[in-house]
Amino acid sequence: MLKINNLHASVEDKSILKGINLEVKAGEVHAIMGPNGSGKSTLASVIAGKEEYEVTDGNILLDNEDIEDLAAEERAHKGVFLSFQYPVEIPGVSVTNFMKTAINQTRKAKGLEDMPAKEMLQLIREKSELLEIDRKFLSRSLNEGFSGGEKKRNEIFQMAMLEPKLAILDETDSGLDIDALRIVANGVNKLKSKDNAVIVITHYQRLLDYIVPDFVHVLYNGKIVKSGGKELAHELEEKGYDWIKEEEDAKNN
Numbered sequence: 001m002l003k004i005n006n007l008h009a010s011v012e013d014k015s016i017l018k019g020i021n022l023e024v025k026a027g028e029v030h031a032i033m034g035p036n037g038s039g040k041s042t043l044a045s046v047i048a049g050k051e052e053y054e055v056t057d058g059n060i061l062l063d064n065e066d067i068e069d070l071a072a073e074e075r076a077h078k079g080v081f082l083s084f085q086y087p088v089e090i091p092g093v094s095v096t097n098f099m100k101t102a103i104n105q106t107r108k109a110k111g112l113e114d115m116p117a118k119e120m121l122q123l124i125r126e127k128s129e130l131l132e133i134d135r136k137f138l139s140r141s142l143n144e145g146f147s148g149g150e151k152k153r154n155e156i157f158q159m160a161m162l163e164p165k166l167a168i169l170d171e172t173d174s175g176l177d178i179d180a181l182r183i184v185a186n187g188v189n190k191l192k193s194k195d196n197a198v199i200v201i202t203h204y205q206r207l208l209d210y211i212v213p214d215f216v217h218v219l220y221n222g223k224i225v226k227s228g229g230k231e232l233a234h235e236l237e238e239k240g241y242d243w244i245k246e247e248e249d250a251k252n253n
């Protein structure tokens with residue numbers, strides 16, 4: 001589904017990604033871990049097509065199509081979903097209206113009519129129940145005055161509504177209390193299917209007890225320096241990143 005070859009990217013002429021290779025197949029869950037500033041959010045942003053990042057080498061294929069020249073919205077229409085480490089506030093636009101617009105834009109891009117109001121309501125009801133989201137929450141202004149946990153839950157709600165092919169969750173667990181973490185993880189697990197894939201970026205093994213990854217990758221200094229199964233996350237939790245840094249530094253000397 002997603003194939004990244006030798007990806008190099010920079011922002012404001014500063015090189016950040018330095019040769020990423022990654023293949024994510026349909027039905028898989030990949031976790032990306034790594035120290036602060038290693039390039040995890042940058043990788044997510046580059047896949048999603050955020051404009052401030054410049055791809056200087058390599059390519060990103062989505063279903064064998066090079067998506068380099070596609071704008072972020074076009075990628076979203078093709079089923080790429082990125083949750084934000086720091087979600088934006090949109091005063092005056094309710095959670096529900098934001099979702100309606102997002103869904104209908106995607107349908108429009110596929111040449112479909114707007115979703116009939118009744119069907120939309122049904123979908124909103126179904127997905128908000130799945131994620132145990134309160135009705136009152138749906139009429140609030142997007143992210144305005146939301147607590148950290150509410151913002152995260154809202155992102156997962158957006159994901160549930162849009163049913164993306166490839167979902168990238170950037171630190172969706174940070175700031176969630178234990179119950180919210182479980183609800184969000186359950187939501188992700190229920191949305192998982194053999195046709196879609198998830199990339200979870202996280203600092204903590206804890207989330208991966210709930211969303212069990214097929215592969216864990218460690219990003220360090222703009223490269224994936226180690227990949228393994230879910231046991232790698234346990235090893236990192238236990239040992240930290242120093243041993244990885246040492247291994248890498250030894251390789252480079």
Ligand SMILES: Nc1ncnc2c1ncn2[C@@H]1O[C@H](COP(=O)(O)OP(=O)(O)OP(=O)(O)O)[C@@H](O)[C@H]1O
Pocket residue numbers: 011012014016034035036037038039040041042043052
């Ligand atoms: N828009 C930007 N302008 C300038 N520097 C940037 C920008 N985006 C990222 N960087 C730099 O790129 C490097 C990687 O940042 P990135 O956010 O990808 O790290 P991260 O692995 O997600 O870290 P964290 O675990 O703290 O979220 C950092 O040194 C950061 O300062």
Ligand SMILES: [Mg+2]
Pocket residue numbers: 040041042085170
């Ligand atoms: Mg980050």
